[in-house]
Amino acid sequence: MNFPAEADFHRLLDALTLCVLLHDAETKAIVWANRAACEALGFTLDELLPLKAKDMTRPVPKYRREIGVGAMDRSITEGPQVYEWCYRSRSGADMLSEAIATYVPLAGRPVVMVQFRDISAEDTLKQTLRRYESRLREFMQDLGEGVAVLTPAGVVEFVSESGRRVLGLEEGAPMGDLLDYCSAADRDRLLAQLAAAPRIQPSAPQRYRITRRDGTPGWLRITCRRIEIEDDLNGRLLHFRDVTDEVALEEARRNEARLLEYAGRYNAMGEMATAIAHELSQPLAAVRNFIEGAIRRLAQPGSLDDAVWGLRSADRQAEHAALIIRSVRDYIARREPSETHADLREVLADAAYFIELRAREAGVTVTIDQASEPLPVYVERVLIGQVLLNLAFNAIDALGQGTQAAPTPPRKSELRLVTQLRGKHALVQVIDNGPGVSADAYGRLFDGFSSSKAGGNGIGLSLCKNIVTRHGGEIWAKPAPHGGLECSFTLPFALAPAA
Structure with missing residues (x-):
């Protein structure tokens, strides 16, 4: 060769x-x-x-x-x-x-x-990429959000410095298995979220209770999506943010709302005490009269039937008094919040008994105009009833103030309660013909410490706003068509579950 x-x-x-x-x-x-x-x-x-x-x-x-x-x-x-x-x-x-x-x-x-x-x-190009990488690392260092990449097998391939800080990892320490950070109850849910990760956009965020590597508890909000970049990057891209403070704040607000609701409920019952006492005085006095009459009849020969009639009448009056007491006790009994499907007309009917008691003492005529069709909502009945009571009691008190301040013979005090369906919402209106409020007060009437009552502090109306907004509704006030104040609130229309 x-x-x-x-x-x-x-x-x-x-x-x-x-x-x-x-x-x-x-x-x-x-x-x-x-x-x-x-x-x-x-x-x-x-x-x-x-x-x-x-x-x-x-x-x-x-x-x-x-x-x-x-x-x-x-x-x-x-x-x-x-x-x-x-x-x-x-x-x-x-x-x-x-x-x-x-x-x-x-x-x-x-x-x-x-x-x-x-x-x-x-x-x-390498220098440019290094500059970009340095800038990206610098930017990500101050983020409150962590980024991690998981391989298809679930192994953590990358975690950002901000993510290490969120997870309580020391410098150089391995991240380990992501599931180890979650509580046992949340692991299956996290696996399901990763398995269903979409390709184009991040998944809906979910919250998980975690224990950081330094042993401190916390909460993470996690979103993820699938990534497939040729052979270079394949798996799941995770974004996670520490929401521990956010969860704590929400829980504090819920606790505060519960305390306000309970306080408002008992406050309303205190305001009704006089009216209820008057309502109870009638059957109790009747009971005493019937019993005394029966005793006298028993002392007379041949009057047994009259005595029995008197005792039965006393029993009916006692039952009536017991019913009044039971109604109040059931309404104010403290219990954990429980949402349920209800007809808003029935919620108003439950509260109407107490409203009419209070109105009768104040000389106010109450008219109830219920919708002709059901108003299905998903609510805590007691709390929405509390809103109705607060609005109605506020109106009754305002009517009493207007009567006292009027220099001429006052017109008849009237309170009108209306329910109706408006679009996809159930609407309640509480309308009075009292003195109303100043023009600049409508927008802040349901904020704290704003009240139409003389000497009032507005906590009741603020509580109404708190409850209604928690139920996804809105509440507002405006001048009534014929003078006075019109307070309204809406609640989302909710179809009752199939039987």
Whole structure:
């Protein structure tokens, strides 16, 4: 087999687009260069042969001749060496290169072949990417949200610095299995969320109670989506935020709302005490009269039937009194909130008994105009009843104030309670013909410490707003059509569950 001559090797190397320099293995002088190297450096072969490192290298310490010579020497004893070198062309342009020094024992003389290629564009891109990465890390460092990437097998492949902080991880500590942070009750739910992760947009956020690596409890809100970027990135992208303070605040607000509701309920019952006492005085007095009459009849011969009739009448009056007491006790009995499907008309009917008691004492005429069709809502009946009581009692008190302040004979005090269906909401209106409020008070009537009562503090109306908004409704006030005040609230229409 005939081997190519040296001239043929030169032709082969000249055909390469990769730059090639041949250095004498001993002196390191240039003995030949291919066409690509000559064109890149801007020298002819004859001009290139006498040049030294200082004539064709960027003059900085990291590119000193001794460093390049050292790489060539190592290629003789240790095999090919890869290093970075910055060549300088005849025109003075720098060309950052990746160089590979390879020892070749040619028949004529041993040489070190240095292959190099321009990596300036790649280096610029790397520097740009490093800057972007540094900026991204800096930005993510201050985020309150963590980012993590899970492989299809559920292994944590990446977690951001902000995520490590959220999870209570020390620097350099492994994150471990994500499920280990969740309570046992939440693990199946998290697995289900990861399994159902959508491709285009993040999943709906879910909350999880966790224990951080430092042992402190907390809450996370997690969203995730599937990512498939060729073979480089595949799995689930998680965004998680520490919502411990948010959950604590919500719980504090719920507790505060419960306390306000209970306090408001008992306050309303206290306001009704006088009216209820009056209502009870009638059957109790009747009981006493019937019993005394029965005793007298028993003392007379032949009056047994009359005595029995008197005792039975006393029993009926006692039952009536017991019913009044039981109604009050059932209404104010403290119990945990329980939402249920109800007809808002029935809620008003339950509260109407107490409203009419209070109105009767104040000399106010009550008219109830119920909707002709059911008003199904999903509510805590006692709390919505409390709203009705607060609005009605406030109106009755306002009517009493207007009567006292009127310089002329007052008109008849009237209170109208209306229910109706408005669009997809059930509407309640409490309308009085009292003195009303000032024009600038309507917008803030349901804020704390705003009241239409003389000496009132507005807590009752603020409580009404709290309860209605918690049920997804709205509450407002405006002037009544014929004078006075009209307070209204809506609740979302809710179809009752199928039987």
